[in-house]
Amino acid sequence: MAAQDEGAIPFSIAHDQQQFRLLELPPALLDLIASPDPPVLSIKSQAAPIPAGTPSSKPAYAVLCTSNKTFQLRQVQTSNSVFVTQPVYKAQDDDIALPGLAAIATCTATLELHPVVGSAIPYLKSVLPVYDISEDITNAVGNSQSKSRLFLDIPLSDDECEAGWQELVAFELDSSSFRPSAKTLLQIWQSINAAALAEGISLGSQFLTENLHKAIEDEGYPPSLLNSLLGGLVAEDESFISAWTCLDAKKCVRWVGKIVLEVKGGNSGLLTADFLDAWKDCLPEAWREEAELEAIHGSYVLPTSTTIASKGDLENNEKEPSESSAKTASSRKWHEKFARARRR
Amino acid sequence: MPSIPLYLPNLPASEIDRSGITLNPLPRLLQTPGGRAILEIQGTIHAPALANSPEAPESTETPIGNLVFPLYSEGMREDDTQWMKRVYLYIGKHQRLTGEVKKLAKPLGVLGRRIRDNMEDMEGVEGPGGVENEPVERKDGDELEILEVVRYKIIFSTRPEPVGGEVLVS
Numbered sequence: 338m339a340a341q342d343e344g345a346i347p348f349s350i351a352h353d354q355q356q357f358r359l360l361e362l363p364p365a366l367l368d369l370i371a372s373p374d375p376p377v378l379s380i381k382s383q384a385a386p387i388p389a390g391t392p393s394s395k396p397a398y399a400v401l402c403t404s405n406k407t408f409q410l411r412q413v414q415t416s417n418s419v420f421v422t423q424p425v426y427k428a429q430d431d432d433i434a435l436p437g438l439a440a441i442a443t444c445t446a447t448l449e450l451h452p453v454v455g456s457a458i459p460y461l462k463s464v465l466p467v468y469d470i471s472e473d474i475t476n477a478v479g480n481s482q483s484k485s486r487l488f489l490d491i492p493l494s495d496d497e498c499e500a501g502w503q504e505l506v507a508f509e510l511d512s513s514s515f516r517p518s519a520k521t522l523l524q525i526w527q528s529i530n531a532a533a534l535a536e537g538i539s540l541g542s543q544f545l546t547e548n549l550h551k552a553i554e555d556e557g558y559p560p561s562l563l564n565s566l567l568g569g570l571v572a573e574d575e576s577f578i579s580a581w582t583c584l585d586a587k588k589c590v591r592w593v594g595k596i597v598l599e600v601k602g603g604n605s606g607l608l609t610a611d612f613l614d615a616w617k618d619c620l621p622e623a624w625r626e627e628a629e630l631e632a633i634h635g636s637y638v639l640p641t642s643t644t645i646a647s648k649g650d651l652e653n654n655e656k657e658p659s660e661s662s663a664k665t666a667s668s669r670k671w672h673e674k675f676a677r678a679r680r681r
Numbered sequence: 682m683p684s685i686p687l688y689l690p691n692l693p694a695s696e697i698d699r700s701g702i703t704l705n706p707l708p709r710l711l712q713t714p715g716g717r718a719i720l721e722i723q724g725t726i727h728a729p730a731l732a733n734s735p736e737a738p739e740s741t742e743t744p745i746g747n748l749v750f751p752l753y754s755e756g757m758r759e760d761d762t763q764w765m766k767r768v769y770l771y772i773g774k775h776q777r778l779t780g781e782v783k784k785l786a787k788p789l790g791v792l793g794r795r796i797r798d799n800m801e802d803m804e805g806v807e808g809p810g811g812v813e814n815e816p817v818e819r820k821d822g823d824e825l826e827i828l829e830v831v832r833y834k835i836i837f838s839t840r841p842e843p844v845g846g847e848v849l850v851s
Contacts, residue, residue, distance in 0.1 A: 345747035346706040348770065350728055352741055359719070360790040362830065367788060370830060375689035380825065401687065418722045421791055423715075424705045425742065436706040439742045440720065447789070489684040 347437035349425070357421050357442040361449050365406060378403055380410070381492050398492070401450060405496035408450035419444045453493075457501025460491045461516065465507055468515035468562070470524060479513030487514055508565040517562060519599040525566060526593060527619060528553045540589070540621055546582040586624050587632070593619050594633040598647045609645040688795055688826040690714070708753050708764065711782065711833050717791050719834040720748075724841075726772065746771040748835075768835055777844045780837030788832045795826035 362370070369375055382399040401408045420440035464487055468477040484507070488498045505516040517525070529540075532552035538544045546567070550560060570592060572585040597616045601607050609630075616628045630637065630645075638648050705712045712718075728743045749771070753764035765782035772778065 344753070345749050345771075347744060348746055348748045349742040349744045350726070352743065356793065357828075358792040360792045360827065361787045362790050363787060366790075367830070370689050370790075370827070378687040378689065380685040380687050416723075418725055420720045420722075422718045422720050424707070426704075436704060438706060438718075438720075438748060441717075448792070 347435060348422075349437060349439045350420075351425075351439045351441045353441075355421075355442045357444055359419065359421075359444045359447045361447060363408070363450055363452070365403070365452075366408075366450070369403060376404060381489065400453065400492040402492075402494040405494050407453050407455060407492070407494045407497060409453045411449045411451060412446045413449050414446045419447075455493050455497060457491055457493050457498045458504060460493070461487070461498075461501050461505055461507060464490070465505065465514055465516040467518050468508075468510075468521060469518040470521045470558075477510075477515055479511060479515070481513050483512060484509050484514050503565070503569045506562070506565050506569060508559065508562040510559045510561055515562075519596050522566065523593075523596045523600050523619070525553075525556075525558055525563070526596065528556050528558070529563075529566075530619060530621060533621065539623075540584045541586050541623060543581045543583045546580060549582070586627065590620060590624055590627045591632050594628060595636050595647070598633070598637055598645065602645065602647045607645055608643055609639070610643075612645050686824050687792075688824065690827055690830065708750055708782075709759075710765075711835070713829050713831055715791075715829045717829045717831065719789060719831050721834055721836045722770070722778065723836075723838045746773055746776075768837070770837055771844070772841060775843055775845075776841040778837040778841050779839050780835060782833055783836050784833055785831070788830050789834075790827040791829040791831060792825055793828050795824040 366378075369378075379402050380399055381402055399410045401410055421442040421444065422438045423441045425437050425439040426435070464480065464482070466478050466480050468475070484502065488495060491498050493501075506522060507514055507516045509515075529549065532538070532549065533540050533544075536548065536552045538549060538552070549567075550563065553563075567582060567584070570584045570588050572583050594616050597619055598607075598612060601612060601615055613628060613630075617625045620628060636648050638646050640646055705716055707718055726745060728745060747770070749769040750764055750767075751769060752767050757764065768780045768782060770778040770780065
């Protein structure tokens with residue numbers, strides 16, 4: 338029983354309690370911490386109203402973002418007393434300072450991190466006004482929000498936001514951001530294609546970016562939109578917005594196919610043969626042969642044996658996140674389930 | 682605020698500042714660069730409500746008891762983990778909790794508000810540095826920081842056992 342005094346560390350609770358949270362660190366974060374120059378992460382929450390399609394208007398959740406990963410933060414309560422302690426030096430009996438341990442904070446909850454893979458497209462679609470050119474009249478009302486400002490309100494990492502931004506061919510103009518309509522995109526692509534033919538620019542090999550800009554200058558498209566469009570289509574090994582550009586044939590063929598299908602395929606069935614012809618007509622001569630349904634695999638449905646329709650990525654993208662969030666919500670709220678059962 | 686910056690500790694976790702070892706009473710395994718450790722009790726400590734005891738009016742903490750690692754000794758080999766199996770926490774003079782040191786499946790980050798000032802200046806406020814820094818002192822922004830990465834915790838999950846107090850008194 339004499340053991341208590343031997344090597345005993347006096348334990349106390351500090352009066353001045355600090356505010357700490359405990360955060361579970363997954364390996365990905367530990368790696369970042371151990372790296373020689375740790376990056377600054379960000380905790381984001383959604384400020385804007387949740388896009389339509391999300392069921393309950395639950396309060397926005399918070400996420401922790403690295404540059405390319407997103408983790409959902411979940412607060413897990415514990416009934417245990419969890420103390421954060423720190424060494425203290427307390428003079429005992431006016432002589433030696435005895436090192437002791439003091440609890441400087443009590444944490445009633447731990448934050449768990451759950452990786453989420455999300456698409457920024459539904460969020461971006463809800464906040465980006467559509468930029469539409471029809472019959473030479475530009476329809477676009479600015480939102481006076483820059484790209485970086487918008488990204489702050491999207492609960493996803495910057496890389497994921499950027500991927501969505503690129504997929505929508507979004508662009509900044511006059512300190513607003515927009516996403517072009519499919520019709521406008523197709524129109525621009527046709528201009529590019531026609532200009533390339535007229536000027537003898539081969540899109541699949543290196544060409545001067547400036548030449549292409551000049552060739553379609555008269556059409557009056559915002560240069561930032563053109564750059565955004567070309568940026569999504571350049572060959573992988575290119576660093577874009579350099580003087581020279583080289584487009585990737587596969588990417589162009591696939592992208593043009595999707596856009597053509599989105600524009601032409603309304604509610605009524607579009608004949609598959611007609612679609613393929615329209616698609617081929619939008620491509621440079623050299624790429625015509627590559628316009629096969631295989632190239633846009635996953636983006637179309639065939640309602641009948643002769644017709645084709647776009648898989649309506651708008652629908653898809655909005656359904657997915659809401660479904661998953663509904664699932665997690667329902668599985669975790671066991672007490673609500675009980676309450677529901679009791680009411681019956 | 683839609684986006685809050687979160688700073689990571691700038692000390693790599695492997696590079697523990699060994700100079701502070703003598704000042705930290707805990708076994709080496711539990712020591713962290715900033716000295717923070719996690720101690721968990723299944724239950725609640727009912728400390729005396731009285732903030733300052735009459736004999737030590739300037740005290741800043743309420744004494745609870747003693748923490749003992751009965752199987753631990755300084756000169757142990759690093760890979761000897763037998764000592765982790767037993768930790769005592771004496772509460773007051775008559776109760777004892779038995780617990781253990783556990784490695785956390787996922788290390789925990791101690792997350793706090795980032796204080797933008799230099800930490801050194803905060804420590805010695807009475808020095809000239811403190812005066813110099815007064816205008817910007819404690820400018821707590823809406824910024825967060827992981828202050829520490831804790832990989833082990835001391836956990837007490839048993840009921841308190843009664844122990845004789847005479848030993849302590851003598």
